[in-house]
Amino acid sequence: MKYDKLxxxxxxxxxxxxxxxxxxxxxxxxxxxxxxxxxxxDTRLIWSTSHSSKKNIILFNKxxxxxxxxxxxxxxxxxxxxxxxxxxxxxxxxxxxxGRYIKKTTIIDKKVISHIHEASIFSPLHxxxxxxxxxxxxxNFPKLYKRNVAVFDTSxxxxxxxxxxxxxxxxxxxxxxxxxxxxxxxxxxxxxCMKASTFLKKPFSNINIISCHLGNGSSISxxxxxxxxxxxxxxxxxxxxxxxxxxxxxxxxxIFFMYEKLHYTIKEINELLINKSGLLGLSQSxxxxxxxxxxxxxxxxxxxxIDIFCFRLRKYISSYFSLMDGELDGIVFTGGIGENSSLVRxxxxxxxxxxxxxxxxxxxxxxxxxxxxxLIIDISKNxxxxxxxxxxxxxxxxxxxxxxxxx
Ligand code: AMP
Numbered sequence: 001m002k003y004d005k006l007x008x009x010x011x012x013x014x015x016x017x018x019x020x021x022x023x024x025x026x027x028x029x030x031x032x033x034x035x036x037x038x039x040x041x042d043t044r045l046i047w048s049t050s051h052s053s054k055k056n057i058i059l060f061n062k063x064x065x066x067x068x069x070x071x072x073x074x075x076x077x078x079x080x081x082x083x084x085x086x087x088x089x090x091x092x093x094x095x096x097x098x099g100r101y102i103k104k105t106t107i108i109d110k111k112v113i114s115h116i117h118e119a120s121i122f123s124p125l126h127x128x129x130x131x132x133x134x135x136x137x138x139x140n141f142p143k144l145y146k147r148n149v150a151v152f153d154t155s156x157x158x159x160x161x162x163x164x165x166x167x168x169x170x171x172x173x174x175x176x177x178x179x180x181x182x183x184x185x186x187x188x189x190x191x192x193c194m195k196a197s198t199f200l201k202k203p204f205s206n207i208n209i210i211s212c213h214l215g216n217g218s219s220i221s222x223x224x225x226x227x228x229x230x231x232x233x234x235x236x237x238x239x240x241x242x243x244x245x246x247x248x249x250x251x252x253x254x255i256f257f258m259y260e261k262l263h264y265t266i267k268e269i270n271e272l273l274i275n276k277s278g279l280l281g282l283s284q285s286x287x288x289x290x291x292x293x294x295x296x297x298x299x300x301x302x303x304x305x306i307d308i309f310c311f312r313l314r315k316y317i318s319s320y321f322s323l324m325d326g327e328l329d330g331i332v333f334t335g336g337i338g339e340n341s342s343l344v345r346x347x348x349x350x351x352x353x354x355x356x357x358x359x360x361x362x363x364x365x366x367x368x369x370x371x372x373x374x375l376i377i378d379i380s381k382n383x384x385x386x387x388x389x390x391x392x393x394x395x396x397x398x399x400x401x402x403x404x405x406x407x
Contacts, residue, residue, distance in 0.1 A: 003089030007399040011094040012133035022399040092402030095130040097123035098152035100178035108148040149402035156186030159227040183231040191397035192390040215335035216244040222320040244287035247277035310347035334392040357384040
């Protein structure tokens with residue numbers, strides 16, 4: 001059978017689902033959509049196609065789960081754009097955790113499914129939902145059965161050496177159970193590095209970047225010669241920077257204190273560290289960075305949360321300088337916060353000039369950018385190291401990786 005070259009991307013998150021139909025050769029998005037507020041009473045589905053400027057919206061007055069929304073997307077969107085649907089030759093799925101065994105983008109078969117299932121222990125909020133999308137696709141699009149591809153957030157980090165991925169706990173925990181640093185956001189870090197390599201006119205295999213993906217989840221990676229040498233997320237996406245609702249780095253003794261002295265259950269501690277900490281926990285008001293920024297000068301706690309976010313980021317950026325052996329081609333900011341918050345970029349890079357002439361141009365930094373997929377902005381001034389703001393595009397990156405396995 002001859003397959004056409006469009007890629008359907010399914011990115012199933014814990015409470016949202018993004019989908020698109022992309023031509024990676026022409027770099028064209030034919031259709032893209034988002035289902036958000038799943039499992040809440042006001043789920044909504046928004047999508048648009050390239051041949052019309054109209055934004056289509058369906059508002060639901062009831063809770064919708066992933067399976068139901070996938071059925072609606074198939075019937076109301078994919079099948080109603082039959083001509084486009086028939087040109088899909090590959091389906092790319094985002095999968096958060098590849099676990100011990102899957103190290104690269106892979107065509108999905110039963111063995112891959114069982115490995116993704118097994119890795120759910122390290123990513124209980126995401127892998128089961130990712131699998132749900134995969135199973136739906138296998139059952140509902142039989143002509144493309146053997147053309148489903150899993151793209152893992154962890155793949156980019158398998159290049160790390162033992163010295164960065166091992167924790168200083170008994171080696172047997174790694175050997176017997178795979179306890180190690182796996183990282184996350186790999187698709188985004190790799191994508192913005194590729195963009196940076198084009199922008200800086202330096203081959204990807206020679207590019208040296210510190211990449212900051214700052215959004216609801218945040219992580220930072222040190223990339224040397226196109227290969228990740230360290231990253232802030234760990235066994236799970238809980239380690240590292242301060243995040244919207246996740247704590248990032250803490251002393252593990254805090255967990256014992258909560259368990260033994262405060263009598264929290266393990267489940268409650270898990271919930272506290274994943275959903276009630278980070279910016280939300282510190283500010284006691286919201287996990288939304290934009291809202292905190294609006295209140296930076298009027299609300300002490302909002303200021304504190306942002307200051308701690310930037311302080312931790314600064315510490316990581318500074319420590320990653322030391323991993324670059326004096327060769328740094330750029331610092332990249334991406335993600336909802338990285339792309340939009342001039343305050344974060346300024347605070348995290350302030351007074352770093354002694355590291356090698358790193359200067360932010362405050363005027364360029366403060367210009368609010370119109371989000372445009374092709375726009376990369378260098379906000380540095382008289383700096384040895386370019387400071388780049390690069391919009392990430394995980395869907396496009398997933399499409400490209402998936403496409404590359406067949407064409
Ligand atoms: P993401 O997870 O990449 O979608 O990023 C979401 C985060 O980006 C949220 O905390 C938003 O409040 C934040 N964000 C989005 N737009 C802005 C903006 N213009 N200024 C500051 N933060 C923003």
